[in-house]
Amino acid sequence: MSTLQAVKQDELEVTQQYIDEVFETVMRRNPHEQEFHQAVKEIFDSLVPFLAKHPVYRKNNVLERMIEPERMLTFSVPWMDDEGNVKVNRGYRVQFNSALGPYKGGLRFHPSVSASIIKFLGFEQIFKNSLTGQPIGGGKGGADFDPKGKSDAEIMRFTQSFMTELSKHIGPDTDVPAGDIGVGAREIGYMFGQYKKLRGANEAGVLTGKGLDYGGSLARKEATGYGAVYFVEEMLKDQGLTFEDKTVVVSGSGNVSIYAMEKAQELGAIVVACSDSSGYIYDEKGIDLEIVKSLKEEQSKRISEYLNERPEAEFYEGGHGIWTVPCEIALPCATQNELDETSADVLISNGVIAVGEGANMPSTLEAIEVFLKNGVLFGPAKAVNAGGVAVSALEMAQNSGRLSWSFEEVDDKLKEIMKDIYKTSMEASEKYGYSGNLVVGANIAGFKKVADAMIAQGVI
Numbered sequence: 001m002s003t004l005q006a007v008k009q010d011e012l013e014v015t016q017q018y019i020d021e022v023f024e025t026v027m028r029r030n031p032h033e034q035e036f037h038q039a040v041k042e043i044f045d046s047l048v049p050f051l052a053k054h055p056v057y058r059k060n061n062v063l064e065r066m067i068e069p070e071r072m073l074t075f076s077v078p079w080m081d082d083e084g085n086v087k088v089n090r091g092y093r094v095q096f097n098s099a100l101g102p103y104k105g106g107l108r109f110h111p112s113v114s115a116s117i118i119k120f121l122g123f124e125q126i127f128k129n130s131l132t133g134q135p136i137g138g139g140k141g142g143a144d145f146d147p148k149g150k151s152d153a154e155i156m157r158f159t160q161s162f163m164t165e166l167s168k169h170i171g172p173d174t175d176v177p178a179g180d181i182g183v184g185a186r187e188i189g190y191m192f193g194q195y196k197k198l199r200g201a202n203e204a205g206v207l208t209g210k211g212l213d214y215g216g217s218l219a220r221k222e223a224t225g226y227g228a229v230y231f232v233e234e235m236l237k238d239q240g241l242t243f244e245d246k247t248v249v250v251s252g253s254g255n256v257s258i259y260a261m262e263k264a265q266e267l268g269a270i271v272v273a274c275s276d277s278s279g280y281i282y283d284e285k286g287i288d289l290e291i292v293k294s295l296k297e298e299q300s301k302r303i304s305e306y307l308n309e310r311p312e313a314e315f316y317e318g319g320h321g322i323w324t325v326p327c328e329i330a331l332p333c334a335t336q337n338e339l340d341e342t343s344a345d346v347l348i349s350n351g352v353i354a355v356g357e358g359a360n361m362p363s364t365l366e367a368i369e370v371f372l373k374n375g376v377l378f379g380p381a382k383a384v385n386a387g388g389v390a391v392s393a394l395e396m397a398q399n400s401g402r403l404s405w406s407f408e409e410v411d412d413k414l415k416e417i418m419k420d421i422y423k424t425s426m427e428a429s430e431k432y433g434y435s436g437n438l439v440v441g442a443n444i445a446g447f448k449k450v451a452d453a454m455i456a457q458g459v460i
């Protein structure tokens with residue numbers, strides 16, 4: 001073995017040992033937080049070749065600093081339902097890393113929300129936000145509140161109570177929340193109203209995803225779904241392929257899913273299935289998106305009701321079933337761990353070419369491994385779904401400059417950002433010996449910028 005190889009081998013071993021030790025710390029300090037462990041593990045596994053080549057990061061103990069949130073807030077959210085019963089939920093905000101800019105990330109209202117869910121999302125957000133090239137740090141928040149079946153008045157009282165506490169910790173230059181599962185334009189509107197009233201000032205840049213009449217950006221609603229499709233378009237282009245005439249399956253039927261379907265259809269794909277938490281619909285001729293939009297954006301109805309308008313379509317109950325529908329492109333756009341190893345095997349045996357993660361961490365670690373081993377084009381969440389937060393940063397820029405860009409202007413910038421994330425991730429994968437592995441590439445590219453900024457700002 002040459003001296004160079006020996007040194008390299010040495011570095012790899014020392015680096016692996018360092019990573020294992022920091023991962024032990026994560027497990028010890030955050031017991032029972034399975035989702036957080038999973039998100040950390042995915043990133044750590046990718047960083048071995050990079051950290052081995054650049055000992056400066058180990059010397060500065062960047063990993064151990066990064067896995068500890070700068071601040072983790074939990075708070076009670078008391079509210080009253082329409083019958084006069086007093087309820088209380090738990091609210092969270094993790095302000096994970098501010099090396100690149102103000103904390104930035106969405107709020108999730110869902111009964112499954114826990115410290116582990118918020119921390120996994122906040123941790124992912126650090127690297128995703130870095131990939132966008134925009135000056136934003138990583139944060140996330142939410143509550144274990146279930147918006148399903150609540151009246152509009154109940155939603156308003158809950159979100160106002162949530163913001164009464166959150167307002168003490170956020171601001172256009174400190175921490176800028178937005179939407180996520182269960183939080184859309186309506187909730188952002190109520191929260192913005194409450195923040196404004198408490199502050200006595202109209203600080204437009206404190207929240208993104210606002211309505212267009214009071215500081216929102218055109219194309220923010222569409223950004224995550226469109227951005228995901230732009231990213232997958234780049235993956236396909238490198239293989240001489242396009243969306244034209246491809247059969248596509250998109251899980252979920254919320255904000256990300258709807259606009260991923262819209263853009264895929266615009267590019268000539270046939271989207272045959274989508275879902276919600278109760279099951280999935282299959283429409284061989286292609287999903288009629290106007291029906292889905294009306295059911296989900298206007299009426300908060302179940303996806304099964306699609307069949308009332310399209311009786312020739314089919315509805316199947318259950319969570320994972322959607323991945324049994326044969327397709328060439330799969331876009332998981334619902335929630336974490338919705339696509340496991342078994343589903344990955346089925347997708348492959350049905351001939352899937354590309355998978356793009358619109359949701360955050362939708363594939364289990366085992367599923368990702370199956371896709372990579374079988375040569376499926378795989379776009380990881382923190383790269384694929386970064387278009388939403390990227391346009392949030394463009395909304396912040398417009399708010400600071402008191403500007404309103406046109407839909408086309410924002411959409412063009414989004415396209416460029418998604419192309420750039422693809423290129424940067426591909427280049428990083430090639431440079432560190434994992435050519436074409438976008439999981440490794442996106443993790444290294446996202447990590448490098450944050451780590452360099454942390455080192456430049458000293459031990460603080």
Ligand code: NDP
Pocket residue numbers: 112179180181182183224252253254255256257275276277278319333334335336358359360385386388389
């Ligand atoms: P929405 O609330 O608009 O939609 C969520 C969709 O996923 C619904 O169809 C919902 O079904 C389904 N879903 C939610 N939880 C579950 C579950 N436990 N099991 C099965 N289905 C579920 O959220 P978004 O579209 O905004 O978010 C979807 C994903 O995309 C999330 O992972 C989010 O973190 C991620 N994301 C969102 C961004 C954004 O800008 N909004 C940006 C980047 C990522 P049901 O209505 O039945 O609950």
Ligand code: 2IT
Pocket residue numbers: 104105106107128176177178179180208360385386388389390392
């Ligand atoms: O996961 C995400 O990137 C989001 N939910 C969007 C965050 C944002 O600040 O727009």
